[in-house]
Amino acid sequence: MKITYHGHSTIAIETQGTKLLIDPFITGNGTTDLNVETTKADWILVTHGHSDHLGDTVAIAKQNDATVIGIVELCSFVAKQGVKKNHGMNIGGKFSFPFGTVKMVMAQHSTGYEADGEMVYLGEPAGFLIESEGKTVYLAGDTALFSDMALFAEAEIDAAFLPIGDNFTMGPEDAAKAAALLKAKTVVPIHYNTFPLIKQDPQKFIDLLPEGVGKVMQVGQTIEV
Template sequence: MKITYHGHSVLSIVMKDGQKLLFDPFITGNSLTDLIADEVKTDWILVTHGHSDHIGDMIPIAKRNDATVISIVEICNFAEKNGVQKTHGMNIGGKFDFPFGRVKMVQAYHSSGYEVNGQMLYMGEPAGFILQAEGKTIYHAGDTAYFGDMAFLGETFEIDLAFLPIGDNFTMGPSDAAVAAKKLKAKHVVPIHYNTFPVIKQDPEAFVQLLPENVGTIMAVGETIEL
């Protein structure tokens, strides 16, 4: 699989058979991304929680691509009410085998709401995703604080690559993320959710220095790695 980082928490994955996955498609309004929302092509959209900087362009991208939205059930219901034809609702602790691989929805300590016409809608519980496909295990933590059960994830899964937020203020910061990386025992860790806004300004190099040698990997926006 080929994994590309697109700024903030946006990832795209292309499987060997050509299936395309897109995580947290915050493109419009994301000053760091290399993507143009109207040009994105994907088959599946995975959304960790209901904040606008993660739902982002989910609805127009899903409609234009006839893509399936995978998320907590409340976000899937929201997508359906806004014209998305294909959704797959999940909940914390559940897993499902999709054509591209297995997805397990795991907890995240955060909040989740989406403002529509001045009113905040409840968008279910925030989550992270563990993707097992092509013999590899990928963890997208979403927006989360550090929590002790990350050790359980590290014991249960052999995580090849973990994407962890380091921005602080809204999520865990670099020091907590370094503890999380240790508990997860991930072979490689990529920092996400930083520098998009002034309040989450961080130095990713400083974060990498908190990790064991050769564990931390800083991905530039638009950079692709292959597993």
């Protein structure tokens, strides 16, 4: 699996000849290296309905004829926006896709999306455990620390992507506690430095982890797991 970080919480995964795109926040994201018109995806996974995660999902899904994976209310919303392919899930559910399996897990956060001047409920926030090519990747989405993360360790996580920005999500200290519960081989910080309220030094987070576990990914950088 090749995993590329595109700023904030936007991540691309190439596996089984398929491209997955997670939380494609491009428009208004000063940290990303992507632009909407040239972004490719076969599947788009959205952790929750906030604008910095749902982002440009509708436009990218339409131009690529991609399938959106998310909680059922969010999938219903994008379908009404003209997205033809979607796969709704819910917390605790697991499904086998052509590229591997996706399990939707809980995240402690809020959700809501402003559309036509009104706040629309787009289902509960979530994280994803993706299994493909014998590897497991955990995408936490936006979340606080919660003790049930210890259960996710049973999936033998190869790489975990955890928010560290604080204010809206876990900060570095709680994210380090989450990493200890998850026991992932590699832990990558996300969701920081996009806005002043979530400004962090990612290296300080890395220093809280066991040696060799943490990895700061630069925007556009790719790792293999």
